[in-house]
Amino acid sequence: DAGVIQSPRHEVTEMGQEVTLRCKPISGHDYLFWYRQTMMRGLELLIYFNNNVPIDDSGMPEDRFSAKMPNASFSTLKIQPSEPRDSAVYFCASSLAGARTDTQYFGPGTRLTVL
Amino acid sequence: TQLLEQSPQFLSIQEGENLTVYCNSSSVFSSLQWYRQEPGEGPVLLVTVVTGGEVKKLKRLTFQFGDARKDSSLHITAAQPGDTGLYLCAGYKMDSNYQLIWGAGTKLIIKP
Numbered sequence: 516d517a518g519v520i521q522s523p524r525h526e527v528t529e530m531g532q533e534v535t536l537r538c539k540p541i542s543g544h545d546y547l548f549w550y551r552q553t554m555m556r557g558l559e560l561l562i563y564f565n566n567n568v569p570i571d572d573s574g575m576p577e578d579r580f581s582a583k584m585p586n587a588s589f590s591t592l593k594i595q596p597s598e599p600r601d602s603a604v605y606f607c608a609s610s611l612a613g614a615r616t617d618t619q620y621f622g623p624g625t626r627l628t629v630l
Numbered sequence: 631t632q633l634l635e636q637s638p639q640f641l642s643i644q645e646g647e648n649l650t651v652y653c654n655s656s657s658v659f660s661s662l663q664w665y666r667q668e669p670g671e672g673p674v675l676l677v678t679v680v681t682g683g684e685v686k687k688l689k690r691l692t693f694q695f696g697d698a699r700k701d702s703s704l705h706i707t708a709a710q711p712g713d714t715g716l717y718l719c720a721g722y723k724m725d726s727n728y729q730l731i732w733g734a735g736t737k738l739i740i741k742p
Binding site: 563 | 660661663670671672673674675678680718720722727728729730732733734735
């Protein structure tokens, strides 16, 4: 079975440009998570969805960040406008059902560099 | 301030040595998980511990959940270069919504 799929794997853009990251969760998983990982701050939860509905977006840094999940098999994270401090690896993860023992399955990540 | 404190942050040892990584908190967790992350990849689950005092073994890796469910440890016996990676602990808090709380990670390098 395919795992979590993310695209692109690498993105280099200039400050002020719009960036869209994409994720396809594992089929049948009810939860989808967007994380950001940096050396300084580690792994940070940005937002998560349950059955395509955003549940907690308190980790979204500011209004420049937005996330959508139009259906069970696709989600996007958009940054507009992008800034150099947004440079990080962005991960999408999915999990099955909502039990407090669930495994989170991560995609390979998108490495974003904002110049 | 990290809700889950991992120590050490970085460890570099020779192949064949033993090591222990710690994950501590003042909060109680429903369960704690350990993930390993290799360069260019996402974290991958190693184990989930649920019961206070629980010990789980995965080949040369031994995981323990504290009796009070506030801490956990990962012990590696006879470390090998293939154990190199970033080890992350994560837990589901007893009184919070459905999200994992993550430690900052321990970067482990095993030299041949």
